[in-house]
Amino acid sequence: MGSVSGVNSFIGSRSPYQDRRFCASGLMVPMSYGSSLNRNMSTDIGGGADKINYVTDVAEVLADKAVEAVASQAPALNEVAIAAADCYLPVKALMYLIDYVHIFTGFEWWGSIVATSIMIRLCTLPFMINQLKATSKLTLLRPKLEVIKEEMQNKGMEPAAVADGQRRMQELMREYGVTPFTPLKGLLIQGPIFISFFMAIRNMVDTVPSLKMGGPFWFTDLTTPDDMYILPVLTALTFWITVELNAQEGLEGNPAGETIKNxxxxxxxxxxxxxxxxxxxxxxxxxxxxxxxxxxxxxxKSHAVKKALGIPIIRYSPPTSTEQKPALPFFETLKKYAAAQQHIAAKQSAASQQPALSSPPVEESRPTSQRISASSVLSQRIKSLEKEVKGRKKNKKR
Known part of the structure; x- marks a missing residue:
């Protein structure tokens, strides 16, 4: 017992709450303060845990929102990628371009198609201006070509005259930098673009479900026809106005211009x-x-714009009432052209096969070849006349 009391007295003397040194220095702490301190510390720790739980909940909500935002864009990307997998390169490129415009601008599908169309047309603008320059040059060259053609007809479309006329026409076209196929440049540029756009949009309509809600006003569903026929009528109306105002641009005075317009x-x-x-x-x-x-x-159409772009300005004057020789029939013209080509080929083969002789024999051979070609033309004319006479006799008998 004495030992126990000694230990207790030792512990008691060393307790900070019962030590006389603490009491003498005024730092005597009540015994109940420890329990209150423990209670306050536990309360503070519990509040921090609540705050940590709240922050965790907010982070989870933000993460869910981010995942939803990414997931909302992922289907569109996958839709277009799947739709363009088996397409040709131009069609695939247009589909991806429309999709990129849709993603980066935030436009609806109809706005993305409109924006992509304007971008592509702006890219083709230099080619259209170049084609208009060439067409205008060909229109300016046309009167000179008509003069050569008339000279060929006045000479009876003889092979020598046709060959000379073709040579002069080629020289003029080379001088002006045009070809007979110049008016087709616009079709060769716009045609493939239109077909590629048509195929790309048609494929997206069949394979991209989000286009069902991609339109405004009455045509919200872009995958179905217009039951009100407003869009087909607008298409026809805008095309007709364009034809009436711009169809003959660069073709003034050209008979083909009126045909194209009709x-x-x-x-x-x-x-x-x-x-x-x-x-x-x-x-x-x-x-x-x-x-x-x-x-x-x-x-x-503005002359100032044409001058700035270097497009020739065509000042069209109506044709005068001078008598012109009627053109030959189509089949007769083909016969003359074929005879001229045979004449040119015979002349070239004779020049390549002829040995190197003196100049007089060469000059003597030219009249003979011309006589042979002239006789062949006469024989062809006689045969054609005989056929016409036989045909008329048969018609009379009937």
Missing amino acids: VSRGFAALTVPLTASFPKAIFCYWITSNLFSLSYGLVI
Whole structure:
């Protein structure tokens, strides 16, 4: 017992709450303070845990929102990627371009198609201006070509005259930097672009479900035809206005210009029944392209714009009432052209096979070849006349 009391007295003397040194220095701490301190510390720790749990919940919510945002964009990317997997390169490129515009601009699908159409048409603008320059040069060259053609007809389309006329025409075209196929440049540029756009949008309509909610106003669903026929009518109307205002630009005074205009008018009239079953997404490109062509034609008509771009200005004057020799029939012209080609080939082969002799014999051979060619032309004419006479006799007998 004495040992226990000694230990207790030792512990008691060393307790900071009972030590006389603490009491003497005024640092005497009540016995109940320890329990209150423990209670306050536990309360503070519990509040921090609540705050940590709250921050964790906020982080989880933000993470869920981020995942949802990424997931909302992932289907569109996967849709276009899957749709473009088996397409040709131009069609695939247009599909990806429309998709990139849709993602980076935030436009709806119809706005993305319109923006992509304007971008592509702006890229083709230099080619269109170059084609207009070439067409205008060919129109300016046309009177000179008509003079050569008339001279060939006055000479009876003899092979020598046709060969000489062809040579002069080629020299003139080389001088002006044009070819007979110059008017087809526009078709070769715009045609593939239109076909690629048509195929790209058509493929997206069939394989991208998000286009069902990608339109405004009455055509929200871009994958179905327009039951109100407003979009087909707008397409036909914008195309017809473009034809009436701009179809003959660069073809002033050219008889082919009026033919092109009439054919385009017929196509404008057939646009509504031919396109009534097309999905609405295609009209987003088609109407935009027509409006761009209309605006381009109105701007390019200005002489100041033509002068700035270096486009020749055509001052058209109506033809005078001078008597012109009627043109030969089509088949007769073909016969003359074939005879001229035979004459040129015979002349070239004779020049290549002829040995190197003195100049007089060469000069003597030219009249003989001309006589032979002239006799062949006469024989062809006689045969054609005989056929015509026989045909008339048969008709009379009937």
